[in-house]
Amino acid sequence: MKHQASVASRLYGRLDDVSGEAGYAEHPPRVGFFTDTSVCIGCKACEVACKEWNALPDPDAGVLKLSGESYDNTSALGASSWRHVAFIEQGPLDAGAPAAGGLSPADVLGPALAGLASPDSVAPATRWLMASDVCKHCTHAACLDVCPTGALVRTEFGTVIVQSDVCNGCAYCVSACPFGVIDRREDDGRAWKCTMCYDRLRGGMEPACAKACPTDSIQFGPLDELRVTAAARVQELHASGVTDARLYGADPDDGIGGAGAFFLLLDEPEVYGLPPNPVVTTKDLPAMWKWAGGAAALLVAGVAAAFAGRRP
Amino acid sequence: MSEERQVPEAEFRSYYGRPILKVTRWKEPHLPAYLFLGELSGAAAVLAAAAAATRRPALARSGRLIAAAAAYGGAGFLTAELGRPERFVNMLRVAKPTSPMSMGSWILAAHSGLVSAAAASEVTGQLPVLGAAAGLAASVTGPLLATYPGVLLANTAVPAWHTAYRELPLLFAGGAMTAAGAGGLAVSACRADRTDFDAARRLALAGAVMESAAGFGLERLHGLSGEPYRQGNSGNLLRTARFLTIGGAAATLAARRSRIAAGAAAALLTAGGVCAKFAVLRAGVASARDPRYVVAAQRGGA
Numbered sequence: 001m002k003h004q005a006s007v008a009s010r011l012y013g014r015l016d017d018v019s020g021e022a023g024y025a026e027h028p029p030r031v032g033f034f035t036d037t038s039v040c041i042g043c044k045a046c047e048v049a050c051k052e053w054n055a056l057p058d059p060d061a062g063v064l065k066l067s068g069e070s071y072d073n074t075s076a077l078g079a080s081s082w083r084h085v086a087f088i089e090q091g092p093l094d095a096g097a098p099a100a101g102g103l104s105p106a107d108v109l110g111p112a113l114a115g116l117a118s119p120d121s122v123a124p125a126t127r128w129l130m131a132s133d134v135c136k137h138c139t140h141a142a143c144l145d146v147c148p149t150g151a152l153v154r155t156e157f158g159t160v161i162v163q164s165d166v167c168n169g170c171a172y173c174v175s176a177c178p179f180g181v182i183d184r185r186e187d188d189g190r191a192w193k194c195t196m197c198y199d200r201l202r203g204g205m206e207p208a209c210a211k212a213c214p215t216d217s218i219q220f221g222p223l224d225e226l227r228v229t230a231a232a233r234v235q236e237l238h239a240s241g242v243t244d245a246r247l248y249g250a251d252p253d254d255g256i257g258g259a260g261a262f263f264l265l266l267d268e269p270e271v272y273g274l275p276p277n278p279v280v281t282t283k284d285l286p287a288m289w290k291w292a293g294g295a296a297a298l299l300v301a302g303v304a305a306a307f308a309g310r311r312p
Numbered sequence: 313m314s315e316e317r318q319v320p321e322a323e324f325r326s327y328y329g330r331p332i333l334k335v336t337r338w339k340e341p342h343l344p345a346y347l348f349l350g351e352l353s354g355a356a357a358v359l360a361a362a363a364a365a366t367r368r369p370a371l372a373r374s375g376r377l378i379a380a381a382a383a384y385g386g387a388g389f390l391t392a393e394l395g396r397p398e399r400f401v402n403m404l405r406v407a408k409p410t411s412p413m414s415m416g417s418w419i420l421a422a423h424s425g426l427v428s429a430a431a432a433s434e435v436t437g438q439l440p441v442l443g444a445a446a447g448l449a450a451s452v453t454g455p456l457l458a459t460y461p462g463v464l465l466a467n468t469a470v471p472a473w474h475t476a477y478r479e480l481p482l483l484f485a486g487g488a489m490t491a492a493g494a495g496g497l498a499v500s501a502c503r504a505d506r507t508d509f510d511a512a513r514r515l516a517l518a519g520a521v522m523e524s525a526a527g528f529g530l531e532r533l534h535g536l537s538g539e540p541y542r543q544g545n546s547g548n549l550l551r552t553a554r555f556l557t558i559g560g561a562a563a564t565l566a567a568r569r570s571r572i573a574a575g576a577a578a579a580l581l582t583a584g585g586v587c588a589k590f591a592v593l594r595a596g597v598a599s600a601r602d603p604r605y606v607v608a609a610q611r612g613g614a
């Protein structure tokens with residue numbers, strides 16, 4: 001029974017020592033990102049720092065593309081975009097003059113700052129949501145589970161990285177990730193995603209995005225500590241009237257066993273392009289093999305039946 | 313049908329309508345061709361082993377040759393699908409139970425070896441005992457090769473694939489029987505003496521029933537995740553596939569007497585099987601591209 005439980009927790013559920021489970025006898029504490037979107041100002045310093053440090057190529061090959069989607073022209077995470085700042089404009093932008101006479105900066109910056117600015121400020125007529133998205137470094141990482149070559153591995157820090165000298169570009173990880181994070185670069189044929197700056201971690205430095213973030217919207221540190229910080233931040237926001245605030249990916253009992261990079265959001269996850277309740281696909285793997293095994297047995301039975309009749 | 317729309321259109325929100333998931337990089341015709349050739353090789357190996365055991369030498373010979381040719385064709389499409397084809401061998405770098413593609417690569421490698429040995433012995437007449445043993449062993453790897461792609465596709469975040477983890481292996485097992493039966497029918501259409509090929513006809517019929525039933529099961533999949541199997545281009549393809557398969561089954565009934573009917577049955581059944589594979593790929597693409605499917609599956613528990 002003990003053995004069975006450990007097999008199950010490999011695929012799904014709570015897993016407290018993710019590096020230990022991956023075979024690291026001794027390892028540093030699991031690290032992660034807490035991205036507090038309530039203080040994000042949309043400056044994209046994280047995107048730029050990531051591109052620079054990791055020498056990521058331009059996915060659009062020098063062609064200037066404007067999406068028409070607010071200030072977001074990166075549009076999505078991808079093989080060469082490992083941080084992506086989303087911009088969501090909510091509310092009527094020109095629904096007549098707001099009660100306070102024109103939009104105050106607090107209105108524009110959203111309820112989080114509005115609440116802090118002045119207790120009797122009016123409800124904002126419109127708000128911008130900004131959020132810097134990144135690979136979640138899942139506890140149960142589907143990309144890692146399905147990778148057939150062993151290119152995707154768990155590091156001693158509990159993060160998930162691709163070894164680009166091993167990846168053969170099968171693209172299985174691309175379809176397995178429930179967040180649409182990892183992708184294949186079509187020019188070099190391999191899969192790429194955020195490494196949480198593995199090289200910097202090895203050197204005792206924090207990842208480039210967290211270092212560059214001017215508002216501390218991106219916080220880096222041991223995951224346990226970040227979870228405590230985040231819970232306190234949500235309480236603080238709730239106390240100041242920002243009841244929309246919620247954590248995303250912080251629960252170690254969720255469908256992916258908790259994210260190594262989790263978020264504080266001010267609206268439903270899908271508004272930010274995030275799946276509302278992702279579950280690692282390998283949770284159902286034993287059931288899938290059972291059905292495939294049953295189907296294989298039916299195939300054999302079908303052939304046997306075809307030969308069972310009397311010869312003509 | 314009222315439960316199909318679990319998230320009313322008006323309540324659905326997204327980030328500029330952009331996909332939540334990455335749309336698969338698996339492409340046409342590679343993936344459908346690989347699925348079809350894999351199942352063909354798998355079932356043809358079983359057919360050949362059974363034919364050998366029941367002393368139907370002509371059918372055994374065709375089965376072995378088809379199994380080998382399809383295994384090589386399938387492996388070729390699989391390799392061409394890789395971003396780095398020259399690193400195909402990395403598939404055998406590890407054996408990873410959580411990766412259906414790793415398991416499948418080992419199955420394919422073992423199966424290809426066995427069917428090659430059986431076919432080589434068949435063609436050269438050398439080492440008949442070893443050839444027969446390899447052929448028999450391939451009747452174990454064959455069914456796995458035919459059905460593991462159901463796990464391969466289902467073990468993804470793609471709603472239309474993941475939700476279909478029961479139906480997909482059944483579709484592929486049925487398709488395998490149909491494809492191998494059709495292979496036998498095609499050979500029989502070229503021969504005057506078709507007595508050995510009675511079993512291939514029966515196999516084609518059994519496969520057509522199973523394949524059509526599984527296709528029907530996909531269409532009936534509960535909730536929004538089943539929608540791509542009912543609607544749009546993928547839904548049309550799946551219905552076309554069933555139409556072809558049933559037509560092929562009808563022609564099979566006349567194939568004992570008529571070589572023309574045998575040839576027509578082989579063509580229709582093969583076309584139906586290939587068409588179903590395209591339908592499955594496109595259904596997955598449709599469900600990954602539209603964030604509605606992801607949100608509905610996770611909020612409504614589709």
Ligand code: SF4
Binds near residue numbers: 181
């Ligand atoms: S978010 Fe996707 S790419 Fe990142 S670890 Fe999780 S499954 Fe892998």
Ligand code: SF4
Binds near residue numbers: 174191
């Ligand atoms: S594309 Fe590379 S990293 Fe992704 S699953 Fe295939 S081998 Fe692994």
